[in-house]
Amino acid sequence: MKKIGVLTSGGDSPGMNAAIRAVVRKAIYHSVEIYGIKNGFQGLIDGNIKKMDIGSVGDIIQRGGTILRSARCEEFKTDGGQNQGIEQMKKHGIEGLIVIGGDGSFRGAQKLTEKGYPCIGVPGTIDNDIAGTDFTIGFDTALNTVIEAIDNIRDTASSHERTFIIEVMGRDAGDLALWAGLADGAESILIPEKKDELNDIIERLKRGQERGKKHSIIILAEGVGSAFEYAEKIKETADLETRVTVLGHIQRGGSPTASDRVLASRLGAQAVDMLLSGKAGRIAGIQNNQLVDHDIAEILAEKHTIDMDMYQLSKELSI
Template sequence: MKKIGVLTSGGDAPGMNAAIRAVVRKAIYHGLEVYGVKYGFQGLIDGNIEKMELGSVGDIIQRGGTKLYSARCEEFKTEEGQLKGIEQLKKHGIEGLIVIGGDGSFMGAKKLTEKGYPCIGVPGTIDNDIPGTDFTIGFDTALNTIIDAIDKIRDTATSHERTYVIEVMGRDAGDLALWAGLADGAESVLIPEAEDEFEDVIERLKRGHDRGKKHSIIIVAEGVGSGVDFGRKIKEAVNLETRVTVLGHTQRGGSPSASDRVLASRLGAHSVDLLLDGKAGRMVGIQQNKLVDHDIVEILSTKHEVDLDMYRLSKELSI
């Protein structure tokens, strides 16, 4: 293998730039040429591809977002779109492609691999919803962004004796909500993987109020429903002054944490090693702090599972 490509796809995540840097520099170290594909699979179809040098990834390890940009691409889900992408790969002589993103991005990598172009997936998403790895790139940074926001909200909740409902991202996964709730001592955490009856939330609020508790924090994962709706229902049920904060896309931005920079560097470099070893259709990950790789097809057919022991602990500590 002489030439490889790298792209980022789907939602951006802090640490993607560190992964790009690792791919480029690891590949060049081993004598490969590296080509960056801008705007994900859309850029692949359009031929938005440029050669990358050592200097191309200088001073980006600390930056959020992605230097290669990202875009959704419905066209690449079609046979015609995939063939257009393959044509561009052939035009540039690219023999292997590293795809940094989530499960939707991995589906594109799978399709290319099936058509004869070796691809390796690197899990980059704040949602931490990819099976086969303990953590995804961006999760730790997003989690710390949420915790910082909750700490600030708790200050004003205490000052005004209010109940705050905080809606966090995570798509259909509750990892961000659960970890943030446990780290910040939330009274209730609502995640899509566990049924937490609304009556239970209200009962915990009443118990706290009866013993003199003046404020409460309730975290709602977006996969459960709207934080605004929950806030309205809580106010109607217990007549407590309730405010709602939807953190939104602040969770996807910011300089990556040290943990995400290290994780991204390790996974990016490992993806190059796999291509050099002749492997394709694999996803790199980390489990018990060891680098691993899995078949992308198996990963795409496996359901992500949240740590329910942590969920039970969060309820035990919020009595």
């Protein structure tokens, strides 16, 4: 290959810029022209494509978000949208594409590969919900953002002797809630993969009160339901006052941690190597600190699972 492209798609995550940097510089190292596609698959359809050089990615490794911007694109789910994207790549002579994003982005990459344009996926999502990789780019940074917020909220919870329900991101995956809850000693952790009964949560709160505990922290992944609804249920069922904090999009921003910068650099460079070696329709990943790659179709068909040993440990330590 002489020319390849790179785009970011779906929700942004800290470390995407580090991955872009790695892709661009690794391609140039191998004397391959690299083209940045702005605004995801929408930019591919619109032809928002520009050649990049070493200077294009200077001073971005520490920045959150993505310099290529990101957008969701319903049109790219259609044959017409995909064919428009292919025509734009042909126009610029792009022979392969690296897609940084989550499962929705990988479905687009899969379709392009099926139509003869080789694509490699790089997992970038704070939810850590991609199978075949231990970690996704952005998860560690988001986790540390959540932990810092919980630490701050705990100060207030302690001062006012309150129970706080903190809602974090995680529509279908509970990794953020589980890891943050374990790291911060939460009394209850509610995740989509393992829904606790309300009575269990209330029982745990009451046990704490009986031994003199004055405040409690409950972490809830958004996929379980609304934190405000749970607060109302706890009030109605047990007459316990609670306060709610929804962290929202603050979890996606911020300078990436060292862990995310290193992971993004490794996966971005790996994706270039995969394309140049003739691989297509695969996802770069890391397992047991070793770089791996898997077939996109297999990964999309496989459901991400949480570490049940960690979940059980959180239960045992919150008695």
